[in-house]
Amino acid sequence: MDVEVKRLLNLYIIILLLSASALINYFISKEKCRDTFVWAAWGIFTPILSLIILSSLKNINIDHGNIENDKSTCAKCDSKKEEEVESPTENTAPTKDESEEIPLFIHGPKKPLFVDVETTGLHSDDRIISICMILLNTEEIQETGNVRFKGIHYIFDPCKKSHPIAEKIHGYDDWTLRHQELFEQRMPMIQSLLEEADVVVAHNVKFDIKFIKNQFLSAGINLEEIKTICTMEEAVGSKSLKNCASDIGIYRENEIHDASEDTIMCMCLYLKERSNINVVSLFNRMKIPLQNFIVPPAAPDGPLPRRNNVKKRKEILSL
Secondary structure, X not given: OOHHHHHHHHHHHHHHHHHHHHHHHHHHHHHOOOOHHHHHHHHHHHHHHHHXXXXXXXXXXXXXXXXXXHHHHHHHXXXXXXXXXXXXXXXXXXXXXXXXXXXXXXXXXXXXXEEEEEEOOOOOOOOEEEEEEEEEOHHHHHHHOEEEEEEEEEEOOOOOOOOHHHHHHHOOOHHHHOXXXXXXXXXXXXXXXXXXXXXXXXXXXXXXXXXXXXXHHHOOOOOOOOOEEEHHHHOOOOOOHHHHHHHOOOOOOOOOOOHHHHXXXXXXXXXXXXXXXXXXXXXXXXXOOOOOOOOOOOOOOOOOOOOOHHHHHHHHHOO
């Protein structure tokens, strides 16, 4: 059939439908004693409006392929996030810096190791309940423009109750801690990072090194002399980590001392004086969750049962 004839036929059909719609509305309005002109006009206007809407919908191109790609991309992103959370951060993990095209520089040792420990107290017989270590490779960072690191964050059963003030600082109760791993179980990774580093950096480094050496010594290992840098000794004015960090625009999430947060704070203080890295941005993006946390069972009512440290140590360390 000729195209022009088709168009004319379609036009006649549309006119016929509009007329029928107008007539139907006219008779309905007359029967119900309504304004017949308005109803007849609506009978014409409504179908025209419907045609306009349907025509506009035809012109909207929905690229289903792109939607599927976007979904798959999101799925990949989600799976990547899950992998990052589940995979141990002993493996090198990238954290991009926002300096983009500006070459990064870091002065000082090639492999600084940043450390923080939380303990059961301040005395020589107190023990470490959590430790975080972050090892930077400054040459690799300057070559790639990415801040890359090796990091660990562990929690331990110290086999003794924390001093009430210390417990308030680190936030872990005795019931939670007595269900965690022993320090000896993670000692090889801690030792390997210490051996790989050129220098250990901490805020009040003498405190952290003393407790690390004591833990190794109690396991029969005498660590070699460790070169250190103390960001507390470098500080001008207030010496506390919280105040030093706030001076450069970095703030704790809460008053509980988290070994990971304190280590990252210390690292940012160090880098602020020795690099052009945006340390505030780095602090806000960099997190190292606990990698060996064991969820304890529900605590019993009343006083906690007596510890059996000898039995636990014998069972675990004899494996």
